[in-house]
Amino acid sequence: MRLGAGPQVRPADASAQDDVRRANLSAVLRLLHFHGPATRSDLVASTGFNRSTVGSLTSELTKLGLVRERPGVVGGKGRPSNVVEPLSTGAHVLAFDVTPSSVGAARVGLGGYMLQVRRRLHSTSPHDVPAVVQLIATLATEMQARAAAGSVCLGIVVSVMGSVRQPDGLVRRSPPLGWYEVPLADLLREATGHKYPVAVGNDGDLGVVAEYLRGAARGSQDVLYVRGEVGVGGGVVVDGELLKGAGGYAGEVGHIVVKPGGRVCSCGARGCWEAEVGDGAIIRSVGRDPRESEIEDVLSDVAIGNRRSIAGVRKTGEWVGLGLASLVNIFNPRIVVLGGTLGALYPTMEPTLAASYARALGPMREQAMLVRSELGSDAQLVGAAEVAFADVLEDPAGTLDDRTRQADEHEDHPLRVLHQAG
Numbered sequence: 001m002r003l004g005a006g007p008q009v010r011p012a013d014a015s016a017q018d019d020v021r022r023a024n025l026s027a028v029l030r031l032l033h034f035h036g037p038a039t040r041s042d043l044v045a046s047t048g049f050n051r052s053t054v055g056s057l058t059s060e061l062t063k064l065g066l067v068r069e070r071p072g073v074v075g076g077k078g079r080p081s082n083v084v085e086p087l088s089t090g091a092h093v094l095a096f097d098v099t100p101s102s103v104g105a106a107r108v109g110l111g112g113y114m115l116q117v118r119r120r121l122h123s124t125s126p127h128d129v130p131a132v133v134q135l136i137a138t139l140a141t142e143m144q145a146r147a148a149a150g151s152v153c154l155g156i157v158v159s160v161m162g163s164v165r166q167p168d169g170l171v172r173r174s175p176p177l178g179w180y181e182v183p184l185a186d187l188l189r190e191a192t193g194h195k196y197p198v199a200v201g202n203d204g205d206l207g208v209v210a211e212y213l214r215g216a217a218r219g220s221q222d223v224l225y226v227r228g229e230v231g232v233g234g235g236v237v238v239d240g241e242l243l244k245g246a247g248g249y250a251g252e253v254g255h256i257v258v259k260p261g262g263r264v265c266s267c268g269a270r271g272c273w274e275a276e277v278g279d280g281a282i283i284r285s286v287g288r289d290p291r292e293s294e295i296e297d298v299l300s301d302v303a304i305g306n307r308r309s310i311a312g313v314r315k316t317g318e319w320v321g322l323g324l325a326s327l328v329n330i331f332n333p334r335i336v337v338l339g340g341t342l343g344a345l346y347p348t349m350e351p352t353l354a355a356s357y358a359r360a361l362g363p364m365r366e367q368a369m370l371v372r373s374e375l376g377s378d379a380q381l382v383g384a385a386e387v388a389f390a391d392v393l394e395d396p397a398g399t400l401d402d403r404t405r406q407a408d409e410h411e412d413h414p415l416r417v418l419h420q421a422g
């Protein structure tokens with residue numbers, strides 16, 4: 001997966017002219033998608049292309065329905081430069097985030113605009129795979145029906161907590177959902193009539209993609225993202241590339257052992273980081289029973305200044321800092337982004353977390369800045385959307401062609417059926 005937010009300009013001597021054209025279209029669309037509307041003059045400055053090249057590229061993107069131009073504001077010397085903007089109703093993606101309590105859904109337009117957001121609680125147990133698949137398919141149909149006429153659906157991407165094999169989207173294991181060997185991508189392709197490409201990603205990977213491209217880690221090339229919830233997941237961007245690993249499982253940070261002989265973890269081992277800093281551990285640390293309380297109870301206790309809860313959360317902060325220090329030693333990120341419950345409780349944990357982090361890291365600690373997620377609980381939806389946009393940003397015309405053909409081939413044609421029946 002290519003993540004670069006800047007212009008990707010190929011050398012001018014690229015063999016085929018088509019390749020150059022495709023790369024140039026890609027460079028302009030990428031700029032508009034990630035940085036928003038720009039004047040033609042801005043595009044000339046950012047891409048290094050000359051005026052007439054930029055003019056012809058924006059005309060082609062306009063014809064494809066991916067951008068539109070409007071006159072710039074009059075002022076200063078000379079003619080105002082046209083403003084080019086990404087057309088959020090020209091192409092969109094459907095993004096989903098499956099958690100143990102709910103399914104989040106978003107229709108996201110080109111330019112990263114959240115056009116529609118939904119969150120539905122599971123009506124049955126999240127373990128009920130067919131029910132979750134049906135819920136996602138229903139939400140996809142509902143959101144698709146609200147899309148602008150002519151807007152091309154580029155694909156469906158789903159975030160899942162757990163180990164997801166790439167590229168086929170098989171969920172190998174997700175203890176929070178109780179899923180093992182679930183071919184989620186295949187099931188969703190079937191449930192949505194094979195009309196759209198479907199991909200499934202790990203929540204930590206999609207979280208780091210989101211924070212890197214659109215959140216707290218914008219501008220950093222080396223990023224560690226940690227999402228603490230029922231489980232603890234993570235994702236790593238190294239030198240602008242998502243770290244995948246041999247099977248796509250890299251960044252499963254929840255199961256590093258921080259406390260030999262500690263609590264039993266969902267994976268069966270003892271003393272994993274997840275067992276010490278996951279939601280269950282935090283609930284216990286404030287003196288509540290995880291069978292009776294939820295993490296929201298802790299968040300509201302902390303918000304009203306309950307001392308016992310604050311002390312418990314701070315105790316957990318020590319283990320958070322210790323685990324982060326090990327990860328920073330391995331990955332040497334410029335920035336560490338905390339998401340999920342850990343992001344929400346970071347201000348409360350900060351004193352103890354920073355102290356144990358500094359102790360364990362020593363002089364290396366200045367290298368990595370600790371911050372809260374900027375995107376919060378939307379991070380997985382934003383990351384999923386960007387994965388679905390990657391192809392059109394790489395090859396705008398080719399991808400639109402491809403997606404339109406796929407949708408047409410699998411479209412139900414009531415008229416045609418009637419004619420055949422007659």
Ligand SMILES: [Zn+2]
Pocket residue numbers: 254255265266267268269272273274
């Ligand atoms: Zn474990």
